[in-house]
Amino acid sequence: MKKNLTLMFLMLVMLVGFSTMSFAQEDATITVWCWDPNFNIYAMEEAADIYKDTNPDVTIDVQEVAWEDIQTRLSTSLSANQTEDLPDIVLMQDNALIKNVSSFPNAFYDLSDSNIDFDKFADFKVELTTVDGRNYGVPFDNGAAINAMRVDVLEEAGYTIEDFTDITWEEFIEKGSDVREKTGKPLLSALAGESDLLMVMLQSTGNWLFDDSGEPYITENEALKEVIRVYQELLEKKILVQVNDWDQYISSFQSGTVAGTMNGAWIIGSIVPVEEQAGDWRITNIPRFGSIEGATNYSSQGGSSWMVMASSENPEVAADFLNQTFAGSKKLYETILPSSGALATYLPAGDSEVYNEPHPYFGGQKIYSDITDFASEVPRVKYGIYNYEARDAVSTAITQIMQGQDMMDSLEEAQSTVEFQMW
């Protein structure tokens, strides 16, 4: 009797299993992995709502997965050829995109022929999501670099935000040390042992750690040397302070110890929560390198893009979903911007009313249209496959240089480390 019961139970389980399977085949479920509930996940859920109006039979399942986990899960599943557990759409950090596409060829769905109009996105973003002329990602958030500053502190020293707009690093250092002297406050903080700020500076010159043929470009890179020199001068003159971790970095400007910060536009999300400083902040473009030809006042840092997995059961549906929302819906960007500050690189959205709204926290400055303008000016660079290796090697070199080692020795070591890693 007992045996029969077990058998019946098992059959029931199988029946339920089969019925859900056939059910799932009828309407497509698109699974999405992304991180940050206030930003990416929120935007994705809004996009799902918009798509539901026209395609009620497609369900979008948004799952929160941290970036580190996305990378580890992608790497392990793809290298083991176990793709069943992978989602249909992933959010990818721009600086890891080329690495993943070239390490796992055929793992990502080629979006070039999917009707998505890539001309509608900022140039530099499309460059970062293109590998061998094929488009693999729908550009999303805007990492255009901004120089955010406390105007009340500047005022104390007799400066305005205009004095820091369209300037060179020489002028920045001169004015910065004046501010430092008069108010005792540095204008910048950065993480020790990380190269984020240096990379912002480097990209603004239109150079990167790799040359056009993809070879490491470190010891011969005059722009990089100039960047390191300026960085050192900023440190020596105490315009820039180094902190040890991310929390200290955030609190350095939230607490008011440091009167500004330079980073991707997404850093605004960490500036605005401090209500006491409302109205004191403004943003402007970053200084440029006067001595380097082709250097600009624009750069980028961070940022991510949506990718469709080739292992997806419905890659066309996933691509169509992205096309109709992130690559085709002004409404989506108008919805997500005011509540999350999720700035996009979708250029048509820049004309929208919402983007021209003055922001009260920044004293009524129209920051969103400003940042969209910055984004269109960012120099195009190719981060390259071995970007993480090169950044780590250069970070190590910079730490050594700050500890007093000779610049050329350290850079040569970095160059040979990267060459070894690429070998």
Added chain:
Amino acid sequence: MLNSTIKKIKSYKKGFSINKKHKMIGWFFVIPGALLIFSFYFYPIIRAFILSLQGGVGSNLRFAGLANYKRLLQDGLFKQSMFNVFIYLILQVPIMLSLALILAGILNDKTLKFRSFFRTAIFVPCATSLVSYAIIFRSMFALDGFVNTLLMNLNILGEPINWLGGAWTARLLIVIGLTWRWTGYNMIFYLAGLQNIDPAIYEAAKIDGASAWDRMTKITIPILKPIILLTTIMSTNGTLQIFDETQNLTSGGPANATLSVSQYIYRLSFEYVPRFGYAAAIAFVVFIIVAVLSFMQLKVGDER
């Protein structure tokens, strides 16, 4: 199902001598565990070895013979991480184990008040998560953190030390963290061992006029030798594979001065262009080093 297997065993038993029957039953009990150990320990080790013979990036793996092992010899980062790990090993394991032994000796004293409180207090660090203690250590040893403030208020320091910024202070910090976290764990082993020593031996030694030092070196340590051996092997193994502390306290910095081998393996697999074959080769080298060190310790420590 169960009845039929028991019947089977009984039928097997009939043809053998009592001795053999006992052995058969013994094997029967060992087999499930052995199978599990084989499939979850030995099989992955074999697969890792096969993987380590493959070269290439991402999913484009192909057989490359010993190329990965040759590559190791030229890898500056691998050498640096090996160096760091051996520094931890040489500094930390002796300090921690002698500290654990001393603490166990003190806490074994029956006349000591609040004995169980101290035991618990010293063991508690082991119950904390590796990540959370690393983060707390990092904030304690920050430039304006608790430790610097304390040392400056006590006038021991004139200027704050940038613990995380200097190569050797950062390594020292890792050693301090490891010692704090694991001393209590090893102490428990020693305490258990001490409780098995007959107090009569100590009484006899005292009557013969042996000092506390003599009792420690001539009675306690020889009797605890197998346990000391066990803890040494476990600590060596743990230190060589250290990951959480270096990742969360210093993230390998400054300038790779605290980078551990496991951390390098992680970077090679998940941060850099993935080279699983090469990462497996490094993992295998660590495995061999642990095996060799354990074997040496067994040879030195075990006199049977």
